[in-house]
Amino acid sequence: MDRAALKRGESAKVLYEYQRNDLEQIFSRFQTQSHDYKLLYQLPTGGGKTVVFSEIARKYIQEKKKKVLILTHRIELSTQTASMLESFGVKNKVIVSQVKELPDQKDYMCFVAMVETLNNRLNDEKFTMDKIGLVVIDEAHYNSFHKLFKFFKECFILGVTATPLSSNNKIPMKTAYRELISGSTIKYLVDRRFLAKANTYSYDVGLSTLKIGINGDYTVKSSEELYTNSVMQGKLLYAYEQRSKGKKTLIFNNGINTSKQVYESFKFAGYDVRHLDNSHTKIQRKEILEWFRNKPDAILTSVSILTTGFDEPSIETIIINRATRSFTLYLLMIGRGSRYLPNKPTFEVIDLGNNSARFGLWADPVDWTKIFNHPEQFLESIRSDEEIERNFK
Numbered sequence: 001m002d003r004a005a006l007k008r009g010e011s012a013k014v015l016y017e018y019q020r021n022d023l024e025q026i027f028s029r030f031q032t033q034s035h036d037y038k039l040l041y042q043l044p045t046g047g048g049k050t051v052v053f054s055e056i057a058r059k060y061i062q063e064k065k066k067k068v069l070i071l072t073h074r075i076e077l078s079t080q081t082a083s084m085l086e087s088f089g090v091k092n093k094v095i096v097s098q099v100k101e102l103p104d105q106k107d108y109m110c111f112v113a114m115v116e117t118l119n120n121r122l123n124d125e126k127f128t129m130d131k132i133g134l135v136v137i138d139e140a141h142y143n144s145f146h147k148l149f150k151f152f153k154e155c156f157i158l159g160v161t162a163t164p165l166s167s168n169n170k171i172p173m174k175t176a177y178r179e180l181i182s183g184s185t186i187k188y189l190v191d192r193r194f195l196a197k198a199n200t201y202s203y204d205v206g207l208s209t210l211k212i213g214i215n216g217d218y219t220v221k222s223s224e225e226l227y228t229n230s231v232m233q234g235k236l237l238y239a240y241e242q243r244s245k246g247k248k249t250l251i252f253n254n255g256i257n258t259s260k261q262v263y264e265s266f267k268f269a270g271y272d273v274r275h276l277d278n279s280h281t282k283i284q285r286k287e288i289l290e291w292f293r294n295k296p297d298a299i300l301t302s303v304s305i306l307t308t309g310f311d312e313p314s315i316e317t318i319i320i321n322r323a324t325r326s327f328t329l330y331l332l333m334i335g336r337g338s339r340y341l342p343n344k345p346t347f348e349v350i351d352l353g354n355n356s357a358r359f360g361l362w363a364d365p366v367d368w369t370k371i372f373n374h375p376e377q378f379l380e381s382i383r384s385d386e387e388i389e390r391n392f393k
Contacts, residue, residue, distance in 0.1 A: 018047075018189075019051060019183075022184075026039065033178075037156055038177045038178050039159070039178065040180045041159065041160050044331075044335070045331065045332060049162070050084045051084065055088060056134075061109045069132050069155075071136070071148065072115070078113070095114065095117055095118055115144050115148060140159030140173075140177075141164060141167055163327065163332070180372040194340060196340045198338065200356055203235060203239055207323050210385070216325055220254055224255040232352070236251075236262065236319070237269055239350050240350070244316070247316035248296060248297060254303070259301045272295065275302070276300060277303050278303075293314065296314075317348040318347065319352065320350070325382065327378075327382075334362045
């Protein structure tokens with residue numbers, strides 16, 4: 001790291017051209033829009049959103065002389081964000097559950113906070129946050145952040161997400177943000193080797209027994225009943241042996257029981273496999289992820305715990321052992337395998353839930369501006385299971 005550059009308030013990191021273009025667009029809004037403007041920025045998973053908003057924080061503090069607050073919804077993201085900011089020369093304080101007061105607030109120009117922790121502290125009037133000019137919201141498609149807006153009415157709000165489609169269909173993103181800036185597409189990043197190319201293999205699955213819950217996605221209960229049966233377990237094992245045997249593989253399931261059954265099936269077949277869910281301790285999770293990182297042909301089965309805040313570039317195969325009606329979740333799961341490495345220009349996607357038929361392939365073009373403005377039209381356009389299954393060969 002260039003310490004002289006950091007002392008001058010310059011970044012020791014160099015952004016790619018597409019990241020610089022996005023940064024310039026965002027800064028133009030700082031200049032032309034009101035101080036309380038709400039802007040949403042979209043960039044695909046793996047495109048470097050944290051890099052972009054870390055440079056935004058550095059430059060904003062330098063030019064505006066105002067403080068920056070970055071909000072996350074998971075502790076892993078808070079830790080990663082704090083480290084990235086440090087690499088940009090931005091001294092920051094992380095506000096987690098152990099932080100009850102902020103006596104040293106004047107010593108920092110940047111804060112990273114867990115949304116629930118900060119909401120509790122501000123509601124309990126444990127402390128106030130002074131001189132905040134910019135609030136950056138990571139994974140902004142989660143609606144849990146909206147409750148904090150009332151505390152920052154005079155601030156510029158910048159939401160950042162790979163998928164500007166609300167986690168709650170009844171509260172579209174356009175109700176919280178005035179405008180969307182879309183960054184480079186997945187295809188653009190793949191063509192220029194910023195992301196690996198996905199080779200997708202779909203296996204037809206009858207989903208007539210699945211039920212849709214109040215959140216708009218298939219229920220865990222109905223998914224578990226389908227995906228724990230011997231036919232689906234056999235299909236999963238067959239697909240792995242046909243397309244991914246010997247490769248580092250991450251399997252996503254809809255339900256802990258399914259993931260545990262997958263673990264048992266692969267273990268019985270003689271494979272070295274681990275299961276991970278949110279009941280594991282921090283120490284257990286760390287040990288499992290280190291094993292996964294270090295073992296070339298590791299198989300890790302999980303639920304949704306690794307869709308955000310997890311980065312393992314060496315993953316060679318993503319198996320979606322579930323069906324979902326969430327476009328956001330679909331892209332996030334595949335994105336876990338998309339890191340480009342010189343020895344990994346491509347990765348495999350095994351789809352066992354008719355998801356690519358429902359949403360299209362991972363790198364297909366997406367009109368995010370249209371989805372932002374008219375999310376209801378997009379949701380209505382999602383292909384039904386009946387239509388998909390009529391086209392089975």
